[in-house]
Amino acid sequence: MKIKISDHPTFNKEWDKKENEEKTKKMLKKIGRLQNKMYAQNKFSILLVLQGIDASGKDGITKGLVKYCNPLGIKIFSFKKPTENEYAHDFLWRVHQVVPRKGELQVFIRSHYEDILVPTVEKFIPSDVIEKRYEVINDFERLLETNGTKVLKFYLNVSKEAQKERLIERIELKEKHWKHKDGDWDTREKFDEYLGVYERILNTCNVIPWHIVPADKNWQKLYAVAEVVLKTLEDLDLKWPELVSERFNTQNKPE
């Protein structure tokens, strides 16, 4: 396979923390201003897909990223285990319901990729059924892009050691108990299996490319994600809308 997760760092030694954090803050403020303009223009949207193993920091990155944004144009959706009703539909049914409307920045914490990852490792769906999902996802993401949605996909690359530290914090700190699930320790036993499926996804569901982000430290992943989001916003043709009125203009104002 072309992309190997092990070729990508979980921590980038060449980045300087202080310098990096200053750059990140500036980028986040720019992101806020551009996202507000995107919301006003009501033409484009962004779907940010955050994938990574348990405790790779999906929640934290979301908080950091939207700090200076206009909250009216931000939507955040955390995918959980599908309900019985969701299972009774095709796997994209529930996903399609929560894609961004024009103007919005929508964050997916986990996503349709879980519908490949979990059934493959836990083996509760026949492999030929799972197999078809790779191409179906490519088609789905292409559909979203035809409607003015930029799809940005991130794999948060965390080391097994950093994951362990964070999972233990959930047992130690009372402010983090609510995040603890015994099951996360069972999933951790299958760390390498999950990584194998991720690699297949990164190489196959790539009509829209993935960004692999070093995720052992919060400041590193926020920097890396902010860079991509800012570049995307800058490349969109964002404009303040013209005045739409049959009665008024800047010369002819109401009395």
Add this chain to the structure above:
Amino acid sequence: MKIKISDHPTFNKEWDKKENEEKTKKMLKKIGRLQNKMYAQNKFSILLVLQGIDASGKDGITKGLVKYCNPLGIKIFSFKKPTENEYAHDFLWRVHQVVPRKGELQVFIRSHYEDILVPTVEKFIPSDVIEKRYEVINDFERLLETNGTKVLKFYLNVSKEAQKERLIERIELKEKHWKHKDGDWDTREKFDEYLGVYERILNTCNVIPWHIVPADKNWQKLYAVAEVVLKTLEDLDLKWPELVSERFNTQNKPE
């Protein structure tokens, strides 16, 4: 009627701007910490209903209020004119679908109260049908409270002069053009009619009481709303959840 809108200031002369803004910032930071705890505890929720005429500042107050909050626990919903499908159901059908889940702070920008206000003034629904909605709303809000939702209702009290200034800004400033609607100037002609219906609502849909907030200046309304939200969060019995585990505790950690 007991409550008269004209008895309430649109600008509170006794408040000092600088002092007030400092207090507001402190309150907003406390709100952020408590809202995050409410989200973690996953037991209570808050529904914040923002009502007021066009340009009374509903969007702005929402942005200010959630500044230090955990965005994962914030939901914002702006009610627009009902769709054909929504009209084909009872008026609370679409509203009920977007009430907060446990742990969430949900902001309604406009709300079910529009379903009394607009049809009364514009006269497109028979008055005996509208009449029943007052009690139905009281029942609905009571239902939400039985499920651990605190319903906080705000009437943003803006003067006709301040409204005019803000509507004109939307014609003058390119960053605000997108908010302009010619129709807002027609609605403005019916300012007093709308206020009359609001007064009836404030006096009748009062199983859960209203807060009337001076809304001519942004710093005043943010202060007033923050005070109520903070008090509500402080009065809830917010606790970090205990560790739920069949295997681990602080003495017995994973190896």
